[in-house]
Amino acid sequence: MTSSAASIAFDPLLPWEVLLLFGVIGIAIGIAGLARRATGVLWRIAAVAVVLAALANPSLVEEVRRGIDDVALIVVDDSDSQSINDRRAQITAAREALRKRLGTLEGLEVREVVLPPNSLKLGSESLGGTRLIGTLRNALVDIPRERLAGVILLTDGQVHDVPNPIPPELATAPTHVLLSGRKNEADRLLVLEQTPKFGVVGKSVTAKFRVEDSAPDAKGPAPVSITVGSDPPLRLNAPIGRTIEVEIPVANGGANVVQVEVAAGTHELTMENNRALFVVNGVRDRLRVLLVSGEPYPGERAWRNLLKGDPAVDLVHFTILRTPSKDDFTPTRELSxxxxxxxxxxxxxxxxxxxxxxxxxxxxxxxxxxxxxxxxNYVRGGGALLLSVGPVYATQRSIYRTPLGAVLPAPPTGDVIERGFKPKPTTLGDRHPVTAELPQAGNPAPIDAPADVQRQEPSWGRWFRMVPARAEKGVTVLAGADDKPLVVLDRVGEGRVAQILSDHLWLWNRGIEGGGPQAELVRRIAHWLMKEPDLEEEALRADAHGGRIDIKRQTLADTFSPVEMTAPDGSRRTITLNPLAPGRAIATIQVDKPGLYKFDDGKLKTVAAVGNPDPLEFSDVRATASKLKPLADASGGGMIWLSDVPDPDVRRVSANRIAHGDSWIGLRRNESYAVTGVNRYPLLPGLVVALAFLLGIGLAWFREGK
Known part of the structure; x- marks a missing residue:
């Protein structure tokens, strides 16, 4: 729409200061003339005024104006909480109705911006929640304030970035809130108050939580299930609104996934906030190790230094210097x-x-x-035993000939080999995590290599003595001279046993012929004996990294079975593992839903916890008007529940007028325009000024001549 407007403008030929000076002088002369009662003074003043007016150069300016459309901004909340019940349908219907109504209003431009769902990735550490005000601020950057007619927010009211107090820049135009959902909604949710990050293996940690239920008829107790890893769930009843403490056992080192879930309430909006996941990382307390050495030899100090060098180990060490049956005539007073x-x-x-x-x-x-x-019996009941033997193991004084021999996997043959040999991993040793990829061990034969392809020779130093034994039980992971068992691992009842059939391990520590990974080998054996999950020869692991899950299989077998995954919604999927190295395979999958993912390959089971990327979004999912009411009040906008008024009327209102009612919202008229053309007409042309000046001077001269 085009219109015009006129105004008077000045373009002085001399600076205003000079014109003002001339004016003051003229007025002073006029006053002096009037004081002397001189004739013709008024005409002289009139002539001077005409000259000054001409020097001011007045013009009549006519502007050609084109009206600029006002802008109505619609901000749509499409966050995850809108998936509850029919909220998204309410928003969609109201959005379409607004488009039609606003399209019939002249002089109005409509802009829309949408806050999408899943705006955070799984595993994100961002603040989360519905950041609707941030989206509004970004949209207002591109809209001049003089054009903004109003803002319409389509949301359930659960907005987590409303500033307090409301800043002036958000209140320059009416902001109306159209609320999805229903008034006075109720929901049951689980609130974790304390979730320990770490715990000592074999002990329990305390978790605290409470069950909240806003339903008017909510009654307790509420059934709660607590699942640790793939163990059967612990079931209990929790009172409504009261904090309860639960002891969570830390059975394994590393990640222990815990899921807490409460049953649905009588007025349930969503089950997303009825469950929660957290991870307790199991750490071992200081290990208490008993080292019993026979007669002193160079390797004894190596064992002691190795164990004492670990600050997490409390070592009790005894060395048998002389048995009671041995008589060397040492005086009793000189003995220990x-x-x-x-x-x-x-x-x-x-x-x-x-x-x-x-x-x-x-x-x-x-x-x-x-x-x-x-x-x-200590071993059978879950204890750990490590045996490093010398030549005496092959004699009648062998420890194997005691009741302890019942738990040892490798009885001696009665011989002692005393010649140089290089320890090397066996076929199973290349697959066993205790000896797989030991430093300097050389690379094993590729998985798809022909049978005649051998592994690389280790580059570590030789040993020069070992006690041959028959590995009747357990797994031989290192072989010695003539490929005879050198390191044997076995499970006995609930416990574990490891045998090192040589007393020359210390040569690696001394660097003989380049040495070898003595400390690493002993560390791995000890941790395997202590049932460290990462060193289990048969293991299925699943590690979640945001929306990615890495599935890893460790086995002594030649093949890998497919893994069946059960998603949080109950759907199943079969996953094929990709061989990575002897005894190891891996697969990586992407997931898009939070929750507990279960994995089963027919022999082993494990779980992975994919945390909700936006726990704040579901911390309270009840539709509410309270959070955005300060913004609506500060800007002069209104709040309407779509459940009461699905299609509110839209009106244009003048500035400083009420912009909302029970069933309507108003958009302000700003009367903005752009100037498209300017016509300028001089009010005092030169000829007119000259005639007026001569007329004034002439009349003044005429009056003075009488």
Whole structure:
């Protein structure tokens, strides 16, 4: 629409200061003339005024104006909470109705911006929630304030970035809120108050949570299930609105996935906030290790230094310098004053040790058969035993000939080999995590290599003595001279046993012929004995990284079975693993929903916790008007529930007029325009000014001549 408007403008020929000076002088002369009662003074003043007016150069300016459309901004909240019940349908219907109504209004431009769902990725550490005001601010940057007619927010009211107080830049035009959902909605939700991040393996940690239910007829207690990993769930009843504490057992080192879920309430909006996941990382307390050494030899100090060098190990070390049956005529006063505490170590406090190490121990009457029987029972009950043997293992004084021999996997053959040999991983050793990819071990044969292709030779140094034994049980992971068993691992009952059939491991520590990974090998053996999950020879793991899950399989078998995944919604999917190295395979999948993912390959089971990327979004999903009411009030806008008025009327209102009602919203008329042309007409042309000046001077001269 085009219109015009006229105004008077000045374009002085001299600076305004000079014109003002001339004016003051003229007025002063006029006043002096009037004081003397001179004739013709008024005409002279009139002539001077005409000259000054001409120097001011007045013009009549006519502007040609084109009206500029006002802008109505619609901000649509399409966040995840809009999926509850029919909220998204309400928003869609109101949005279409607004488009039709606004399209009939002249002089109005409509702009829309949408806050999309899933704006955060799984595993994101951002603040989350519905950031509707941030979206509004970004949209207002491109709209001049003089053109903004109003803002219409389509949302359920659960907005998590409303500023307090409302800044002036958000209140320059009426902001109306059209609310989806229903008034006075109710919902049940689970609130985690305390979730420990770490816990000691074998002990329990305390988690705190409460169940909230806003339904008017809510009654407790509410059934709650707590699942740790793939174990059967623990079920209990929780009172409504009261914090309860639960002991969570930390059974494994590493990640222990915990899922807490409460049953649906009588007025349930969504089950998304009825469950919660958290991870307790299991860490081991200080390990208590009992090291019993036989007669001193160079490797004894290597064992002691290795164990004492770990700050997480509490070491109790005894060396048997002389057995009671051995008589070397040493005076009693020169012997140790400390009596060997057999009963305390091998009876009363035996179960307090996490690992028992016998290094070149020779049987005698120091540790009786009864105590060896206690150690065997300790292993069967879940204890850990590491045996490093010397030549005496092949004799009648062998520890194998005690009751402890019942839990040892490799009995001696009675021989001792004393020649140089290089330890090397066996076929199973290349697959076992204790010896797989040991430093300097050389690369194993490729998975798809022909049968005649051999592994690379290790580059570590040789050993020069070993005790041949028959590996009747367990797994041989390192072989020695003539491919005879050198390191054997076995499970006995609930416990574990490891045998090192040589006393030359210390040569690696000394760097003989380049040395070898003594510390790493002992660390892995000890951690395997302590049931470290990462060193399990048969393991299925699933690690979640945001929306990605890495599935890893460790096995001593030649093949890998497919893995069946069960998603949080109950859907199933079969996953084929890709071989990565001997005994190891991996697969990576992408997921788009939070929750507990279960994996099963027919033998092993595991779980992965994919956290909700936006827990704040579902912390309270009840539609509400309270959060956005301050913004509507500050801007002069209104709030309408779409459940009451599905299609509110839209009106144009003048500035400073009420912009809302019970069933209508108003958009302000700003009367903005752009100037498309200007016509200028001089009001005092030169000829007119000259005639007027001469007329004034002439009349003044005429009056003075009388």
């Amino acid at each position: 004053l400390i009596q060997f505490p057999m009963r305390e170590l091998f009876d009363l406090k035996l179960k307090e040790f996490d690992l028992i190490v016998f290094d070149r121990y020779e049987t005698g009457s120091i540790i009786t058969r009864e105590y060896f029987g206690n150690i065997a």
